[in-house]
Amino acid sequence: MKLNTLLISLGLFLTLSSSLSASTEGQRLFDEKCSTCHIKTKPTDFSTLIAPPAMGVVRHVKMNYDNKKDAVQFITEYTLNPQRDKAVCTPNTIDRFGLMPSQKDNVTEEELKKIAAWMYDNINLNRKSCNSKCNTNCNAKKAKKNTNTKNNTKASPFLITTRGMPHLTKMVKQNWDNKELRLTQEQKEKLLIVRKATMGAVMDLKPKVLKLEKKIKMLTMQGETPQNLYPMVEKLSKLKADATKVHIDCIHNTKNILTSAQIKILLQR
Numbered sequence: 001m002k003l004n005t006l007l008i009s010l011g012l013f014l015t016l017s018s019s020l021s022a023s024t025e026g027q028r029l030f031d032e033k034c035s036t037c038h039i040k041t042k043p044t045d046f047s048t049l050i051a052p053p054a055m056g057v058v059r060h061v062k063m064n065y066d067n068k069k070d071a072v073q074f075i076t077e078y079t080l081n082p083q084r085d086k087a088v089c090t091p092n093t094i095d096r097f098g099l100m101p102s103q104k105d106n107v108t109e110e111e112l113k114k115i116a117a118w119m120y121d122n123i124n125l126n127r128k129s130c131n132s133k134c135n136t137n138c139n140a141k142k143a144k145k146n147t148n149t150k151n152n153t154k155a156s157p158f159l160i161t162t163r164g165m166p167h168l169t170k171m172v173k174q175n176w177d178n179k180e181l182r183l184t185q186e187q188k189e190k191l192l193i194v195r196k197a198t199m200g201a202v203m204d205l206k207p208k209v210l211k212l213e214k215k216i217k218m219l220t221m222q223g224e225t226p227q228n229l230y231p232m233v234e235k236l237s238k239l240k241a242d243a244t245k246v247h248i249d250c251i252h253n254t255k256n257i258l259t260s261a262q263i264k265i266l267l268q269r
């Protein structure tokens, strides 16, 4: 009996310490081979980035692959052979940074598996620097805070910015792995399509709206004649109407994918 207990604890100890060393190994390899491009902390100056920060990468990977095995496999394959149509990040990211150069000569498949497993477990989606103790709990808090601060209403491309038009796709994303919500694989696949379409359209319209708003403000204050400004206002209203239609479509399509119980859970959060 005693021997049994001893053997079990020894086994447990060995398993624990070997998985622990695999994880520190993953971290060491990441620092050595990936962190020159993918920073591990929250960026303070976006203009100096040369690749998406690690937490952004992991967030997108997790949105597309909901279990560790598939995520590790994806990261491993993509890093050796990056391809635009396989990428999980937004097309904007690739436009901005260019495709990742293949890391074939920099890292082996074995090493990548360790790196990817470490990233999956330890790169925290909380925006501050990564810390393995801060788990999903933090993410939930952060997600809640994000919806509360309403910082997106300030620079909104939409016509309706008052309460009651929720950013459903964002809320879904923030609750992607929420146990209570229980999104099925099929729902996730459909939701990703809606999200991609919505984000693509909004990302296209938003900079145009903001630029035109700025221009109208500036010209107004500089004394431009109203007659010359009206067409710009018309154009602005058209852009905002388009964005609002995207918003409405997104709510409609997202609601169609979710059950009414799931919608209720989301809106309560």
Ligand code: HEC
Pocket (backbone or CB within 6 Å): 030, 033, 034, 035, 036, 037, 038, 050, 051, 052, 057, 061, 075, 078, 079, 082, 086, 087, 088, 089, 090, 093, 094, 097, 098, 099, 100, 101, 103, 107, 115, 116
């Ligand atoms: C020379 C800079 C550079 C290095 C080094 C680098 N990456 Fe990247 N990586 C990028 C850029 C740029 C992107 C964004 C474009 C893209 O997705 O291809 C990216 C994107 C990614 C993505 C997201 C792919 C997607 O679907 O959009 C993963 C995963 C990734 N890198 C993993 C790694 C890992 C793991 C390492 C270390 C072994 C690494 N990268 C090293 C530049 C780099």
